[in-house]
Amino acid sequence: MNRVWIAMAIVGAGLSAVPMLGLPLFYESFCYLVFHWVVLATSWNILSGYSGYFSFGHGAFFGAGMYTTATLASRFDVPFLWTLPAAALVAIVLAVALGAVVFRVKGVRGELFALVTLAFTFVVGTIILNTRIDGGPGVYLSAVPLPKIGPSPASTFYLLGLFAALATVAIAYAIYRSRLGVGLFAIHDDEDVAEVLGVPTFRCKMLAFAASCGLAAVAGGIHAMFVSYVTAGDTFSITVPLTVVLMSVLGGTRHWAGPAVGATIVTALLYAFTASDHAIAGKAVFGAVLIAVILFMPRGVLGTFVARVRRSRTAALPARATVAAKAEAPRERRAVASERLLVARGIRKSFRGVCALQGVDLEVREGEILGLVGPNGSGKSTFVNLVSGHYRADGGELIFAGADIAKLDAHRIARAGVARTYQIPRPFAHFNVIDNVAIPAMFGAARLRRGAAVAEAWRWLEFTGLADKAQWLPGDLNLHQRKFLELARALASGPKLLLLDEVLSGLTPGEIDGAIRLIRTIRDEGATIVFVEHVMKAVWALTDRVVVLDHGQVIAEGAAGDVMARSAVVTAFLGKAHARA
Amino acid sequence: MGLPSFSLLAQSVLSGVFLGALYGLLGLGLSLSWGLLRQINLAHFALAFLAAYLCYQLSAAGRIDPLLTLALIVPAFFALGVAMQWVFARFEITPFNSLLVTFGLTVIIEALIQSIWTADFRRLESGYGDAKFKLGFLYVPAPELLTLVLALALSFAIWAALRHTDVGKALRAAAEDGPIATAFGVNRQALALMLSGVCTALAGVAGVCIALSYTLAPAQMYGWIGVVFAAVMMGGLGRPLGPLFAGIVIGVSEAVTMTLTSPSWAPLVSFSLLILVLLVRPRKA
Numbered sequence: 001m002n003r004v005w006i007a008m009a010i011v012g013a014g015l016s017a018v019p020m021l022g023l024p025l026f027y028e029s030f031c032y033l034v035f036h037w038v039v040l041a042t043s044w045n046i047l048s049g050y051s052g053y054f055s056f057g058h059g060a061f062f063g064a065g066m067y068t069t070a071t072l073a074s075r076f077d078v079p080f081l082w083t084l085p086a087a088a089l090v091a092i093v094l095a096v097a098l099g100a101v102v103f104r105v106k107g108v109r110g111e112l113f114a115l116v117t118l119a120f121t122f123v124v125g126t127i128i129l130n131t132r133i134d135g136g137p138g139v140y141l142s143a144v145p146l147p148k149i150g151p152s153p154a155s156t157f158y159l160l161g162l163f164a165a166l167a168t169v170a171i172a173y174a175i176y177r178s179r180l181g182v183g184l185f186a187i188h189d190d191e192d193v194a195e196v197l198g199v200p201t202f203r204c205k206m207l208a209f210a211a212s213c214g215l216a217a218v219a220g221g222i223h224a225m226f227v228s229y230v231t232a233g234d235t236f237s238i239t240v241p242l243t244v245v246l247m248s249v250l251g252g253t254r255h256w257a258g259p260a261v262g263a264t265i266v267t268a269l270l271y272a273f274t275a276s277d278h279a280i281a282g283k284a285v286f287g288a289v290l291i292a293v294i295l296f297m298p299r300g301v302l303g304t305f306v307a308r309v310r311r312s313r314t315a316a317l318p319a320r321a322t323v324a325a326k327a328e329a330p331r332e333r334r335a336v337a338s339e340r341l342l343v344a345r346g347i348r349k350s351f352r353g354v355c356a357l358q359g360v361d362l363e364v365r366e367g368e369i370l371g372l373v374g375p376n377g378s379g380k381s382t383f384v385n386l387v388s389g390h391y392r393a394d395g396g397e398l399i400f401a402g403a404d405i406a407k408l409d410a411h412r413i414a415r416a417g418v419a420r421t422y423q424i425p426r427p428f429a430h431f432n433v434i435d436n437v438a439i440p441a442m443f444g445a446a447r448l449r450r451g452a453a454v455a456e457a458w459r460w461l462e463f464t465g466l467a468d469k470a471q472w473l474p475g476d477l478n479l480h481q482r483k484f485l486e487l488a489r490a491l492a493s494g495p496k497l498l499l500l501d502e503v504l505s506g507l508t509p510g511e512i513d514g515a516i517r518l519i520r521t522i523r524d525e526g527a528t529i530v531f532v533e534h535v536m537k538a539v540w541a542l543t544d545r546v547v548v549l550d551h552g553q554v555i556a557e558g559a560a561g562d563v564m565a566r567s568a569v570v571t572a573f574l575g576k577a578h579a580r581a
Numbered sequence: 582m583g584l585p586s587f588s589l590l591a592q593s594v595l596s597g598v599f600l601g602a603l604y605g606l607l608g609l610g611l612s613l614s615w616g617l618l619r620q621i622n623l624a625h626f627a628l629a630f631l632a633a634y635l636c637y638q639l640s641a642a643g644r645i646d647p648l649l650t651l652a653l654i655v656p657a658f659f660a661l662g663v664a665m666q667w668v669f670a671r672f673e674i675t676p677f678n679s680l681l682v683t684f685g686l687t688v689i690i691e692a693l694i695q696s697i698w699t700a701d702f703r704r705l706e707s708g709y710g711d712a713k714f715k716l717g718f719l720y721v722p723a724p725e726l727l728t729l730v731l732a733l734a735l736s737f738a739i740w741a742a743l744r745h746t747d748v749g750k751a752l753r754a755a756a757e758d759g760p761i762a763t764a765f766g767v768n769r770q771a772l773a774l775m776l777s778g779v780c781t782a783l784a785g786v787a788g789v790c791i792a793l794s795y796t797l798a799p800a801q802m803y804g805w806i807g808v809v810f811a812a813v814m815m816g817g818l819g820r821p822l823g824p825l826f827a828g829i830v831i832g833v834s835e836a837v838t839m840t841l842t843s844p845s846w847a848p849l850v851s852f853s854l855l856i857l858v859l860l861v862r863p864r865k866a
Contacts, residue, residue, distance in 0.1 A: 054677060101860065102860070105859075110676075112814070112859055118807065119807070119852040119853075119855045119856050119859075120852075122807055122848045122849075122852045123848075123852045123856070126845070127849065130843070130846055130849075136845070237803070238803055238806055239803075242684060245680075245681065246681060246684065249677070280696045283688055283691065283695075284688070284689045284692035286688060287685040287687070287688035288689060290681065290682075290684070290688070291686065291689075294674075294681050295668075295672045295674075295682065298674075
């Protein structure tokens with residue numbers, strides 16, 4: 001068991017002993033409020049902090065929980081504790097329904113997601129207000145019996161709040177460390193790339209959203225009992241989402257404990273400032289504190305603190321390159337087999353009327369390096385984007401290892417064994433180099449566990465010569481290193497087919513020679529490579545066969561030396577000779 | 582429930598148009614700063630209410646015509662906007678952090694208003710307040726007509742300025758690709774200061790319109806946020822005519838819902854509309 005779990009157990013045990021102390025009621029009620037906001041902020045952070053999908057709809061799910069408990073307990077005499085799982089269930093059903101629609105629309109990210117969820121809150125609120133669930137005057141719970149968990153009602157709420165808060169923080173921590181958590185953070189940095197590397201983005205978001213909303217509903221159920229009078233106007237307002245966002249950002253959204261820290265600070269501040277005689281001045285001070293924290297600690301209290309500790313720690317440690325597993329000795333160079341790994345038939349793709357590919361037929365044989373060449377705009381990158389699932393083809397078939405992948409989601413294609421590099425490197429900006437490479441090892445064809453994935457990542461960092469940069473952030477690398485990071489990332493997934501999209505562009509001649517050697521070694525290890533390139537020296541040196549594209553059509557195919565001499569190809573690259581010598 | 586008469590329906594459509602004009606006027610500054618400066622300015626609402634209270638104070642205590650207060654409020658708010666942008670630029674604030682900072686600002690302004698004018702309702706008494714005239718069978722209240730005229734004039738003026746002047750073109754270029762625009766000689770910092778000033782001045786104008794037509798209370802500033810955001814998003818970020826048209830669509834749909842069913846159903850229409858627009862609109866933002 002790791003230290004965090006032990007610490008959590010100790011803190012939990014210590015806090016649950018507090019009601020025995022017989023403190024004044026006020027302290028227990030205050031602590032209940034802190035726990036209440038810890039649950040709301042931490043649950044919000046599971047989707048919104050980890051994946052960057054800022055939801056302003058947390059109030060809708062909190063409110064759904066409140067009204068589920070209020071309705072079941074006051075009208076159907078369901079025992080209070082049994083209403084809590086029901087509240088969670090109702091919120092999860094709502095979240096899944098909303099997520100199933102919203103997460104499928106690619107454009108709804110960032111602010112738009114915030115807005116959709118905010119609007120959803122008002123829609124749910126209006127429906128509840130106008131139907132029999134509320135009907136206008138609000139719902140009273142004063143007649144509902146409260147189970148005796150602690151010595152007094154206040155301590156019962158204290159303990160309920162404490163258990164909910166502990167459970168929420170534990171779930172947030174477990175997700176933070178899990179495969180799901182890694183997927184969510186990858187989505188935060190670059191969702192399209194995450195999907196192409198094998199992260200099932202839709203499922204990750206749905207799971208996180210469901211967990212987030214279910215927990216918020218439990219907090220709502222308890223709170224309904226605490227306030228004992230529920231109104232739609234107070235519940236479905238902008239206050240809940242704003243406070244929750246505020247707390248999480250203040251504490252730090254990239255850390256599992258950040259929202260809990262933020263919730264404690266904000267609740268205490270709000271109480272200290274508004275309960276005193278100078279409530280209005282207190283409000284202004286609260287606003288000023290908020291502004292100061294955001295301006296001077298944009299990463300949040302905990303985020304800033306953790307970054308500082310980590311910096312002093314990494315400075316103390318020597319480079320960890322020696323820990324790395326040795327790269328395996330290259331296997332025997334395999335002969336190009338005649339089996340076809342990828343067959344494209346009649347592949348078409350157009351962008352708003354611009355026809356990028358018009359019926360491309362080509363095949364990639366197992367173990368070969370196929371060069372894909374052509375002038376700018378000929379459709380090479382579009383082809384790579386279609387095979388990797390970044391775009392979906394308008395028509396045609398893509399048979400990879402015997403199965404049609406043309407209609408599959410990108411992460412399924414990645415798992416089937418296709419990996420790619422991006423022409424302009426797109427690393428995950430908040431992950432360091434080693435974790436960038438470990439992600440495809442976890443989610444791609446190899447599907448390794450986290451530890452194994454990191455070991456595999458070390459192997460490819462050694463291979464590409466980036467091992468001494470393992471702890472760096474991608475932003476600190478130069479172009480050459482970022483290109484090699486792309487390569488390492490594609491290799492770490494253990495692909496059968498490797499799509500290299502202009503890995504050499506922008507490199508110096510010396511760097512190109514090194515890269516050519518590297519690619520040859522990769523092929524010798526048994527990978528099949530589609531090599532999109534403008535650097536003809538490399539095409540000549542590496543490819544077994546080339547296919548020439550022009551205006552989205554295949555115009556020639558064969559060995560490099562042979563094909564490049566054909567007049568159609570020369571015309572495509574250099575234009576027609578109008579003047580005769 | 583019988584169908585309401587034609588004249589009642591027409592009157593409600595008209596009041597929807599007027600309400601929508603105010604949504605549009607409030608949304609105009611919000612949309613410009615969101616679309617062109619990448620800042621989500623929650624404080625826009627608080628600033629509008631601050632202007633409304635100033636207008637109330639100047640005309641109640643200072644005996645100044647409410648419309649003349651614009652001459653004072655507009656330059657003062659322009660300066661305020663410039664100062665705000667200076668701070669934002671200094672700290673290189675991200676869009677989401679701008680939301681939080683301006684929320685903090687909202688809380689401060691709300692506290693300020695509460696401490697000066699208390700949380701009680703305030704109503705501006707002026708010659709315009711109850712003035713209305715009859716157009717055919719429709720009643721047209723003067724302050725709301727004024728709001729509509731102002732909203733139309735300002736939206737079209739800004740639309741024309743963005744489209745046809747050099748400054749407008751530079752602004753749009755800087756919003757599309759800042760570094761490239763800078764490389765072509767656009768002074769982004771100065772433009773951003775100016776734009777933020779204009780947006781805040783627009784909040785001031787909207788505030789005067791609010792003071793003319795509505796009873797004021799500090800907490801009411803939160804009531805406008807949802808609907809105006811809806812109008813801004815539906816209209817398209819950074820597009821000056823968008824909030825006005827979207828605002829009028831929302832206002833009319835709300836008013837008609839209120840007439841046909843009950844006032845409490847009104848938010849359902851506008852927000853369902855917003856969700857639909859966000860989900861089905863073409864991908865480009």
